Amino acid sequence: MSTRTTQRTTQRTTAPPAPSTGLALYDRTAAEGSARVIRAYSTSFGLASRLCSPAVREHLAEVYALVRIADELVDGPAEEAGLPCERRRELLDALEADTEAAFESGYSANLVVHAFARAARRSGFGQELTRPFFASMRRDLEPIAFTEERELDEYVYGSAEVVGLMCLRGFAIGLAPDAERDARWERGARALGSAFQRVNFLRDLGEDASLRGRRYFPGVDPVSFSEAQQLRLLDGIDAELDEAAAVIPELPRGCRVAVAAAHGLFGELSARLRRTPAAELVTRRVRVPAPRKLAIVARVIARGGRP
Numbered sequence: 001m002s003t004r005t006t007q008r009t010t011q012r013t014t015a016p017p018a019p020s021t022g023l024a025l026y027d028r029t030a031a032e033g034s035a036r037v038i039r040a041y042s043t044s045f046g047l048a049s050r051l052c053s054p055a056v057r058e059h060l061a062e063v064y065a066l067v068r069i070a071d072e073l074v075d076g077p078a079e080e081a082g083l084p085c086e087r088r089r090e091l092l093d094a095l096e097a098d099t100e101a102a103f104e105s106g107y108s109a110n111l112v113v114h115a116f117a118r119a120a121r122r123s124g125f126g127q128e129l130t131r132p133f134f135a136s137m138r139r140d141l142e143p144i145a146f147t148e149e150r151e152l153d154e155y156v157y158g159s160a161e162v163v164g165l166m167c168l169r170g171f172a173i174g175l176a177p178d179a180e181r182d183a184r185w186e187r188g189a190r191a192l193g194s195a196f197q198r199v200n201f202l203r204d205l206g207e208d209a210s211l212r213g214r215r216y217f218p219g220v221d222p223v224s225f226s227e228a229q230q231l232r233l234l235d236g237i238d239a240e241l242d243e244a245a246a247v248i249p250e251l252p253r254g255c256r257v258a259v260a261a262a263h264g265l266f267g268e269l270s271a272r273l274r275r276t277p278a279a280e281l282v283t284r285r286v287r288v289p290a291p292r293k294l295a296i297v298a299r300v301i302a303r304g305g306r307p
Contacts, residue, residue, distance in 0.1 A: 023107075030115035031058055034065035037112065041068050044288075047297060048262040053254030059170030060258075062119035065112045067133070067163055070095060074140045075212060085141050092141075096134040100127055123169035132158035143213030152216055156197050157190075164193030171255040181250070188247030192263060195240035199269050202233055206282035222282045230278045237270050245307040256305035263307050264296040 038046050038061045049060045070092065072078060078088050095113070102108040102117030103126050120126055136158030146152045168189040172182070201208070201216045208214040209222045220229055241263065248260050265288060272286050288296075300307070 026111075026114070027118060030111040030118070031062065033111045034058075034061040034115040037061070037065035037068055044262065044265045044293065047293065048258045048265070051258040051261055051297070051301070055173070056170055056254045056258070059119050059123065059173075060167055062115040063163065063166045063170070066099065066116035069112055070134065070137050074137055089138065089141055092134065092137055096130065099130055103127065119170065120166075123166075123173050125166055125169045129162040129166055133162050134158075140214070145213075145215045146218050148218055152218060155216070156194050160193040160197035161190040162193075164189035171252055171259075175252070185247055185250070188244045191240040192244035192259070195237050195244065195270075196262075196266050198233065198237050198240075199266050199273070202230075202237070202273055202281070203269070203285050207285070225278050225282050227278045230281065231274070234270060234274050241267055241270065248305065248307055251305070253305075257301055260300045260303075260305045260307050261297045264300050265293060267307070268292065268296055 035058070038049060042049075042064065045060075045064065049057050049064075052060060073088055073092050073095065078091065083091070095110075098108055098110055098113050099116065102113050103120060106117060106121060108114040108117060120130075136155050139155055139158075144155075146155070165186060168185055172185070205217075205220070205225065206222045208216070215221070217229075217233060220233075244263060248256060248263060251259055268288050269286065272288065273281060276286055
């Protein structure tokens with residue numbers, strides 16, 4: 001019998017893989033659902049995540065999906081559907097309770113929560129990161145007018161820095177612990193998350209105040225927003241971006257290019273915000289055009305993940 005005939009016979013007699021059933025099918029469906037959420041809702045984050053290894057990409061999607069549905073409960077479709085503040089608070093509380101229960105059991109009837117809990121259990125985080133997150137989400141249910149930097153820092157930690165730490169836990173799966181390295185990476189992840197959040201606050205300065213009653217930056221009134229205030233805020237953002245940039249080249253290959261791409265996209269936003277007159281910045285949302293986004297990603301890929 002020829003080698004070619006043997007190969008054909010082997011191909012005919014090899015059984016196809018058995019389809020997933022039970023919990024394996026549920027896990028896969030939950031992961032696919034989270035991936036669908038990130039594709040539907042995110043451009044910059046979604047684009048960057050596609051540069052990750054499959055395992056890291058799945059982890060990022062599972063984290064992002066829960067963060068997104070919590071955010072949508074606060075002032076997205078839930079508000080548009082006419083749900084009053086107290087009902088949205090109840091739903092947010094229930095989402096947190098479901099998440100914590102899933103940490104323990106490994107299961108939730110909510111596919112997004114189920115996927116998130118899998119990511120958390122797999123990478124070793126839990127309530128120490130989700131409780132600050134949900135606390136910040138609840139803060140957004142009411143008008144905000146922070147008067148102290150401490151209030152803003154606490155809010156940003158819960159709404160953004162812990163999300164960076166959740167992502168970082170996925171990047172580090174399989175790595176041996178290293179106290180100095182881990183502390184350095186955590187500082188970088190927190191700085192990057194904070195910079196992302198503060199960029200978005202600055203982009204939405206006028207809309208947040210007029211439509212949602214939110215003034216995140218202490219002492220900053222969109223009506224009298226000045227160039228000096230604009231530059232002060234952007235100097236702080238750029239300092240955080242620089243702190244994060246110093247760590248990115250150390251990250252594992254499976255996530256390095258993606259993190260550098262996200263850093264580059266928000267760095268471009270910061271530069272565009274700096275070039276926008278203060279009076280104009282509060283009346284329109286500064287964006288990065290799609291061709292420019294692709295150019296930034298291509299540059300990062302060519303440089304091997306160096307910002």
